[in-house]
Structures are given as C-alpha cells and as structure tokens.
Amino acid sequence: MSIQPILLAGLDASTADRTWRLADYMQRGGYAALKKILAENISPEAVINEVKKSSLRGRGGAGFPAGLKWSFMPRNYSGAKYLVCNTDEGEPGTFKDRDLMRFNPHQVIEGMAIAAYAMGVECGYNYIHGEVWDLYTRFEEALAEARAAGFIGQKILGSNFNFELFAHHGWGAYICGEETGLLESIEGKKGQPRYKPPFPASYGLYGKPTTINNTETFAAVPWIILNGGEKYLELGKPNNGGTKLFSVSGHVVKPGVYEVPMGTPFPVLLEMCGGMRNGKLKAVIPGGSSAPVLPADIIMDCTLDYDSIAKAGSMLGSGAVIVMDESVCMVKALERLSYFYFEESCGQCTPCREGTGWLYRVVHRIEHGQGRPEDLDLLNSVTENIMGRTICALGDAAALPVRSFTKHFKSEFEYHIENKKCMVPPEVQREGSNIYVTPNRVPSC
Amino acid sequence: MLSQDTLKKIDHEVAKYPADQKQSAVMAALAHAQDEKGWLAQETIACVAEYLGMAPMAAYEVASFYNMYDLAPVGKHKLTVCTNLPCALSGGVHVADYLKQKLGIDFNETTPDGMFTLKEGECMGVCGDAPVLLMNNKRMCSYMTPEAIDKLLDELKS
Amino acid sequence: MLDIEIDGKPMQVAEGSTILDAAYKQGTYIPHFCYHKKLSIAASCRMCLVQVEKAPKPMPACATPVTNGMKVQTHSELAVNAQKGVMEFLLVNHPLDCPVCDQGGECQLQDISVGYGGGTSRYQEEKRVVANKDFGPLVNTDMTRCINCTRCVRFTQEIAGKMELGQANRGEHAEIMSFIGQTVDSELSGNIIDLCPVGALTSKPFRYSARSWELSRRKSISPHDGLGSNLIVQTKHERVMRVLPLDNDSINECWLSDKDRFSYEALNSATRLTKPMLKHDGKWHEVEWQQALDYVAHAFKDIAKNHGAAALGALAAPHATLEELFLMQKLLRGLGSGNVDTRLRQSDFSLDGKRSGAPWLGMKIAEINTLDRVLVVGSFLRKDHPLIAQRLRQAAKRGSQVSLIHSTDDEILVKLFAKAIAAPSQLPVLLAQVVKSAAEQKAVGVDANIASVSVTPEAQKIAASLVSGANSGIFLGNFVQQHPQAATLHALAQQLASIIGAKFGYLGEAANSVGAYVAHAVPLAGGLNSAQMLAEPLKGYLILQAESELDSANPQLAMATLKQAATVVVMSPFKLPAALDYADVLLPVAPFSETSGSYINTEGRVQSFNAVVKPFAETRPAWKVLRVLGNLLGLPGFEQNSSEEVRAEALSGKPEFVADQLNNQAQGVVLTLSSTSQGTERIADVPIHFADALVRRAPSLQQSRDAALPAARMNAVTLAKLGVTQGRQIKVKQGAGVAVLAAVLDAGLPDNCIRVAAAHPLTASLGAMQGTITVEAN
Ligand SMILES: Cc1cc2nc3c(=O)[nH]c(=O)nc-3n(C[C@H](O)[C@H](O)[C@H](O)COP(=O)(O)O)c2cc1C
Ligand code: SF4
C-alpha cells in the first residue's frame, strides 16, 4: 500500500532538521495555497467550503469538523477576532505536533494564515507546550522569516489581508491543552477551563470571537486548498478525510511519528513501526492516555479512523498509540496514568479535584498490595460520579482509563487484590520497561 | 529588581498582545525572571506583577499553577525526568532511578553542593524520544542511556 | 419571554436567565455553593446539577441559560444522583468538625449534606490538611474546611475591586490564600465571612463567643456613613454579639462595610459611661439621673437668665437620631436660642439661608448604577463611602465613565476615565475649568466669574465625558463639605449640572446628615453655626453624641472654647477622655443599639429602628433624656411618650422618603475662585475607622490597616522643599498646636500640601482641617 504523506511530505525525519526554513518550504511548494487564494481572490466562503468538503476533522482529539467550526465565527463582527493554534501537546503518548513544528513550521503558519483569511481574523497566537522550548524559539524564527517575506503581517502579498501571528509559550500544565484553559492561559491567568456556553466562537480570547484548532488541523489546510477538498477526503475514508499523524510509543521497534491515511488497518501501522520489540502485544491505548485501552485482539481488528475506533469502544483522540506488551502490569500502568490526572487536574470542579485523587489513591493501594475486594466497585462508582459532571473533559479523561483497564483486565486487578502482588513477575516487568533506544537514534541534548 | 536585559525580554513579550492586555505576558515574564534569578521568590513575583500592572496575587496564582516555575530555590541544574506511561515503557523510570542513585538524591531534592535538583515530570510531548529528561526547563535530552547521562553530568560539572 | 417547565410546573422567564434564576423565581430550591447572585458565575462546585430534557449529562443550573421549551428536572434520579455524587466529593477531604466549627448551625455544607450526603464515608484514604492563613484582625481562617468555591476570591476581585485573595496551586493542592504574608485589608473584607458557605472564613471578633442558634436576630440601621446600611444585629443576654447585613438591594445590597459590621465591639467597650457624672470642685462624681438633670436644668436656666438664651448652644453629631436631634433643637429654641448645629467638620457656612432644602444625594442610591457619566468631587470615596464606591466600581465596569476631582490620588479601585488632582485651594479653579469647558462644548454662555480661567486638558477631558453622557451624576464628597470654599464648589457643581443636564448631590457624611436638616438641627435665621459657636465663646454648651476634640473642624479651637465655658453638658455613651477635662456633666445616653429612633439616609429615606438590647447600666435613650430636660425647664411640647411620637412630630406623619424637603439648589452664591492660600496647605482626611465615637472604640477595627497611625504625608517635591526626610518623626504645627508624626512619601499628593489625618488623638492638638500647616525640618 502506497502512502502519500501531505503533512510531512518530503521530510525524511533523519534529515528534516535542516529543512524547516522558509527556503526549504518554498522549495517544497510552500505558501502556494496562500498565494493562490490572494492572487485568484478566492472568497472566504469558498475557502471554508473547501475545508468542509474535505471532511477534515480536528486533530486535537475531539475530531470536530474544522470547516463547520470555522463557519461558526461571526462574519460581520466589528471588533477584533482571534485565531489560536493549539500546540500544547501534552496528552501522554502524543508528540506529533512537535514533528510538524520542528520540521514544517511554515506549513502551520500558512494554514493559520489561510484560516485567518477565511474567518476575517487579523491576529493569531500559537500556544506552544511548555517543555518544548526549542519549538518555541524555532517557531519565533519561522515567524520572523514569514513576516520578512510578507506571508504574515500587514497587507499580505500586496492584498488587503492583514494577519499578525505570535507565539505564546506554556510553562507546564496539561490542562492548557483544553481550548478554554488555553485561552485563559494566553490571557495571563491560571489555565482553568471556562464553562461553555458561551463558546469561543462568540466569547473567546479577551472575550472576542475566537477559533481554536490543533496544529495538525491547520497544517492540513494548504494541501486542501491546492488539491481540493474532495481529493483530501478521498485520501481517507468517508467522514474521516485525509491523512493523520500517529504518535507511536511503547513496545514497538521504532517509536515515532507516522503519517498514514485515515482508515489504515492497525496492523499496517504496527508493521511500519517495525512490529513489537520483544514480547507479544497485550494492549493498546489508541488515542492518547485519555482513550480507553483496548486489548490486543480488539485493536488488531480496527482501522485507524474516528469511526472504527469508536465502534471498538475507544477514541482515536489525538492519534497517540501507546503499545504495551505482556511484560506490562496493567495495575501499575493505570496507577501511573491516574497519577497524571490527579497531578494535572486544574482544581476548579469538585468531582475532578476530589475524584482524581481518590481514584489514584485506590489504584495505588491496589498496586501496593493493599487492595480490598470492594475497591473495583468503588472505582467504578467514583468514575461514574466524575464523568459528565465537570466543566471540561479532563474529568472524563481521568475516568475512562480506570473504567477500561478494570473492565478489560479485571482478572489482573482481582489477582492483585487477592494476592497482594502482580501476575507478571517483577523481573519481567523490569526487563520490559528497561531503557530502550530506537535503532538509528543517538542520545541528544 | 529585575535586570534591564530581563525587562527588555519582557517588553518583547508584552508587545505581542493588545495594549490593554499586558497581563498576557505574565507567563513569559515569570519565566524570564526565573531564568535570571534561578527561582521565583515572592519579591520577584511581586516585581513582575507590578511591571505588568496586575495584582501580586494574580501573578502568584500563575506562578503556582504551572509546573515549571520554581517557588523555592533549586540547584544550578534542574533535571526533570518524564516517568509517564509512554516514557516508562521505554525506560523512563530506570533513567530516574539511575539519576537518583548517581546523584544520591530523590525527586524534589537538591545535591548538597547545590549543583543538581531532580524532578519527576509529566508528559513533555516527546514520548517518541524516550527516555527523556529536561534540563533547566529548556534543554530537551532525548534517548537518554546511562552512558549519555554520565556524559551529560560530567559536562555540567565541569 | 421564554416558556419553560421546572419539575413539571410551567413558567415564563426572561431570555438570558439561567435555570437557577428561573428556579429561584419559581420557589424551587437547587443546592449550590459557588454560585452567588452578585458574583460572576464559576460553575465549578457542580452542586447545582439538574436534569435537562434531551441533554445527555446533568447540567449546572447556575450557568445553563434557559431556552424556549426547556424541561428541567431538579429532583429526578439523574439530578439527585449527580448532586449526591458531588456532595460526597465535597466531604471526602472535609474535616467534618462541625461540633467545634463556628459556622455550625448556619453552614450551607452542613445543611445540604443532611439532604444529600450519604451516611458513612466511602473515602478511606488520607485526608488533606490545609494550612491556615493570617487574613488580619477581622477574618479567621480554617482552611482545611474550604471547599474551593472561590466566592471569596471573586468577591475581592469583583466587588472589593482588588484581588487580595486567590486560589493558588492546582488540583487537589488548590488553596485559597492572600499574597504570601499579606492580610486582607479591604474596607469590605468582612463580607467574605458571609460569602463563605462553610466554616473556612469566620468572624475573628465573634469567634467562639456563641452558637448561631443561641442568638436573637433584630433589625437595625447602621449609624455610620450616609448610606444607612440595613443590619441584622444578633444578640445574646442583652449583649450585641454580631452584626450581619440585611439584604436591601436599594441600599447596601447584601454587603456591609467592615465599619458597619464590626463597630458593635464598641457597644461592649469598657469605656462605656455607666452613670451620670457631675464635676464638683474639679472632681468627678457619679450621681443619680435626677440630680444630674436638675443640675443641667438649673445651669441652663441661670445662663439664659443672666446672659440671655443666646449664650447657650448645642452641638450634635450627625450620627444622633432624628428624634434626638429634633428634641435637642426644640429644647434650645424653646429656651430662646437658635444656636444649634450638627455640621461639626464644616468650615464654610455661606450657603446657609441660600438653600432651597436639605442637601442630599440628588437621586436614589440605586440610580447610581444606571449613570453613564459620573464626576466625583472632593471625596476619599472608598473610605468615606465604601459601598457607594462599590456601586460606582460596578458602574465603571459596565462602561460608565467615572471621573474624579480631588486633592489626593489614593487607590480608589474604581476604573477612572479621568482625574484631576490639585491642592485644596485650587479645587474651585479646577472645577470652574470643567464648568467652562462644558459650557463651551455645549455652546451655552459661560458665567462671567469663571470666563477667565484657562482650561487644562484634563478638565476638558472630564467635561467632554460629562457632555457626551445621557445620564450623568455629579457627587460632592465630604472633602467639599468641609472645604473653606464649600459654597463656591457647590455653586460650580450646580452650574455644571445644569449645563449638562445632570443630577447632582452630596455623598452624605453621616447616618443622619440629611435627618439633621429635616429635624432643623441646623441654625435657622439668627442662630449661630458650629464654627461661630466655637469662635465666639458661649456660656453653656449641650453636646450630643459628639466627641468634640475629634469631631470638630478645628479641634484646637473647640477645646479652648469648651474649656472656658461655664457649663458644658456632654451626652454620650462613652466616658470621653477629653470631656473629663472640658465638661461639667456627663450623661450616659444610648448608642443606636439601645434606643429606638430614625436615620434619614443620603437619598432621603427614613429608616426607623428599635433598640436591639436594653440600655447598658444606667444609660438612657437620649430622646428621653431631652424630653425630661424639656419638662424640667418647663418648656411646652415635651409630652411625647415614645420616639414614634417624636418622629411623627418631626416629620409630620410616617413618610418613607422626605422628598419634599430635599433640594440641592442654592441661590445667590458669590463665586470666589481666587485662592488666598500661602505656604503649605493641610489636607485632612477622616480615616474610616476614626470617623465616629463608635468605630474608635472597636478594638478589632483598631488593629486593621485602615486604623494605622496618622502620618505627615507629602510628595517628593514637598519633602525636599521642606527639608524633611522620609520615615523620620517630624513636628507638624498649626497655631500653637504640635503633632509629632512620621514623614511619609505619598506621590499622589499635590505640591506644597501635607496630608495629616483628622479625627485622631495624635492630631487632635492641631487646628483647622484645611488651612496652613508648617513643619519643623529635620
Ligand atoms: C484535558 C484536555 C486536553 C487537551 N489537550 C489538547 C492538546 O494538547 N492539543 C490539542 O490540540 N487539543 C487538546 N485538547 C482538545 C482541545 O480542547 C480542542 O478541542 C482542540 O484544540 C480543537 O482543535 P481541533 O478541532 O483542531 O482538534 C484537549 C482537551 C482536553 C479536555
Ligand atoms: S474537569 Fe478538572 S481540569 Fe477540567 S475544568 Fe474541571 S477541575 Fe479543571
């Protein structure tokens, strides 16, 4: 099966480091879409229409149709409107936006410029995850290049279209990936999500109409404009247009970012990653840590698209595929994930603030041999009391791993509670989680 | 008081936002202030707040919300190891153990010579490079093996 | 209007309402913690979850707007499960220490958990402990009980205007705190006690002194500023234990200033006068009422006989009740003296005789919220009128343009559109500039007296703002009322108001400033005003509820005059230290809590109240004392049997407002813009917690930031010019009076001005509040 990459086209990851500059991007045909729009005076409505036709769904996790979202922005609004790019990638297992940003930042800039044009926005921000400082400095450099070349700024390419774009760096808070937490953070506050409604399209950054999309969503836009929405849709499958970046981590031979068409069978992706490292596949979290875990037999039958994964009882999410072999203790794995949500809860909603700690402490107890027979029912009940009762989806995100791990691997939890230890011998666990360096990768600082 | 250099960097950030939204620069300003001072003392936070025309408590909320601000002194080199699940599957915890043993400190501790502080990090968005550690909030170290760590520590000590 | 259904009951609600609004209107209770009607919506506690038809998840009632045809279930299984779930979460880390908690009996968490909590806790893990904070002398903290509803945080930000509190850290570590080590210093800080739905923030002065169910609740009216906040006074065993706000949206809303809330401590103060006292041969003796009153009647009769009744004068605080003031003036006038006044800190009385009615706010208090343009002249707004400042803060937030003309540039916490700061002597010129500019912008004739002033850009900006408004208000503050050119400032404001079609009025200084006029406790034709009574010594003085050494425009003069008088009768709840020197008779009369009476607030609203406790020791209500004195003096018309009868006589009936007696218009004022000031000018504020005899004796208020010692404040230019070093103790002089004060830099002051607070023992030796002042350089 031949795969046509469009996000990382021409970017062999091993050499890509040197090819991120404007000149390289231009050589790959960069900014042609923006030029085309301005030269041919394509109307904003037509741009939105093309994106709608492409069936491009938001790559940040929720999979909301991008064109539809863009059409929510008020057309004839007199004040400022904003465009925000979400590069706060912090969902455990997700690292695809990083590759876009370090190898292809101009494609993100071009995508944002086109989106700004389509929605009549003159100012944008790209919110970049705190721990990846080099991405921030690189993006600042790319912005300077784009500004100097007239792709952003005032009167872009001699037209009447103005668009200023800035980088805002985060400083370590997963919750800022949630779009309204992110807006609060840009406003210089704690990143505590806002209750919706009002939605950002009517009350966003600084209370002004705002559209937020994921980095990858924006990066797909230039190709759609140049090749047409239908073409993009055809790359994937109905209702799941285009290609998608998958961040593959865990027990595969070659962890990394892979671009494949929507609808690619999971085994194909696994094979691209060189297959399993040592042991047998035990389970996969297909869409980032918040997505329910799927046992090997179920995931092997899935194709990688929103609908198929949903049917299997999980979520495509951000396309973060965490692969686990049989050396993994599922209680320990869940303990680590639960700790993450406990640590990252922003603290405003009662169920999330109090419930994430409760979940973590119970799982921790079980892992440490102090589980009680009633614990599994308790966990289940606590997750029920969190889910759907919080402002943002972090509450659900904390609950879903607990529910799916205890559902699919119930016997392992029961064994733990009963025997006060794991089915998987400690040395096997240790060996399986040992330091592993991907072939052809060298330590770098 | 913050240095002219830091204030200049803060001004650069302030310029990105609408004139009446200086507070938007607070995260960057606190980060720059931390770079200069090593950590964020109460006076430093108050200073940043005053410079941006916001309530000190509002700045403190921010400083205490985001992970990478240090509200207490840290060693010259702060090493944050990601131990989240994806990293842990490829040795994150082993790397942390190696560092603990090598430096003789646990998480959230600083070596007696004030050189190193060890922190446990949450997902940094680079899971494919596991095991990883982040140095002083800005330098990402990928594919860290014990040998690579030895080399790094030697480099930092000299 | 939208048609909706709550629990099967159909109703109509306005668009934009939330489910909680609608339920409240319908009388359906939905449990909630973070929601508060006066605060922004956080929607974070999740206690108010309800079921909405077609919604897959329970929705927070506080934040969900109703839509047409919406069907809400507040008690369905889905809703109750959600509410119970949230309740369980709220309790997992709660200490459940109700038996030792001051909030016990009035705790929303306790109340709601009875309905929604489970019997035993399923949470078996370790509980969180949160360190307590020091928020100052008024608010006590027990932070482990905090449920992070953030009402207190939002209050400081949104209502008090300064974010003194925040929620630090995140997740389970989130905790409410002030910026490290800082206390909560807002003059509205006590409201966070009411807002806190649990026992995390409680009243420090009230701490452990009673359980809520032991307290009786009585309504009353605040005796402090001109707002007339409505109070609930809680008592136990004839002692006032606590004061809380009584909701009244047209006055104090649901708030109280700290002064209103904590001044009750003075009622139980050790400085209360227990028995009438007489001075004999330079020594004080406690005597029976009969003896004291006989003495007073004799003394007054003697003076009237030997020196004429005009040798008698009465000075009363505007905090005295309408009934007290009415009988006081009736007594004096009955004796034949028209020397009666309540305006003790005023210095320019040239408006007397030119007014058309009692000066007042010029509008209803609630109307302040609807103004789109506001000019405040001469006011320490935040401290003089904390809750009016709060209303203006909200107005400014909604887009109203508020401007200020004043002599200090304190942190006002109202977003100002423009401000002009100048020395007191320059305020008339400054205001004249605004008048002139407004006249020019409106193309109406400019008063010849001000035609020659040149308009500064700031004045022009203020004028332009006012001219562009549809609904403007001009407010004159206490500083104007105390200003040596008060009449000129008044006349200018009146002109300005007429040019732009604005309402204008006074921010009433005291609880009964309006009532004093209505009761005629001001000199009418022929009588002496307070300044004259002190400048031209009289033989006998009756002083009612005032503390002359601290409440006078010129305490130095007041003391000298009172000391030489033949007879000074002081009626006060307190054993006033200075009065022991100048008075001859001390009569213990009731504070507001121990008598019935009325105050007429700054909008002209008559608010009557009853005693909430019995008079302390041998204290008697002042109206009764005056009535008996009237009898002893053989005056007619002193047969009233109740304060209600006195009120009826004073007001002719029982009106809600005294609208017909209120009028700010004055005719025939001669404008004097030229300033005669030489040397350094004094700027005197009356600090909020020194403003009257009650607050001065409230120990907790006296420990607050607002009760800091007065200092000599100057800007850098003045410091340099006078050769004064910041931080040093310096000698400040007026006439023969000296005060030793710390020199403090205050960049917000105009050149050649020294700000020295009045109404404080440390500065009582000084002279006029506004006038020349000198310092000894160091
Ligand atoms: C807890 C939480 C974390 C999230 N983190 C991210 C993130 O790191 N990156 C991202 O693009 N979207 C993230 N999202 C989703 C965003 O809220 C939002 O839906 C997305 O940025 C919209 O862009 P899209 O429509 O292009 O996907 C997160 C959502 C939640 C609830
Ligand atoms: S669900 Fe959790 S993270 Fe999201 S807003 Fe509520 S408390 Fe914050």
Ligand code: FES
């Ligand atoms: S009252 Fe609605 S969420 Fe708190």
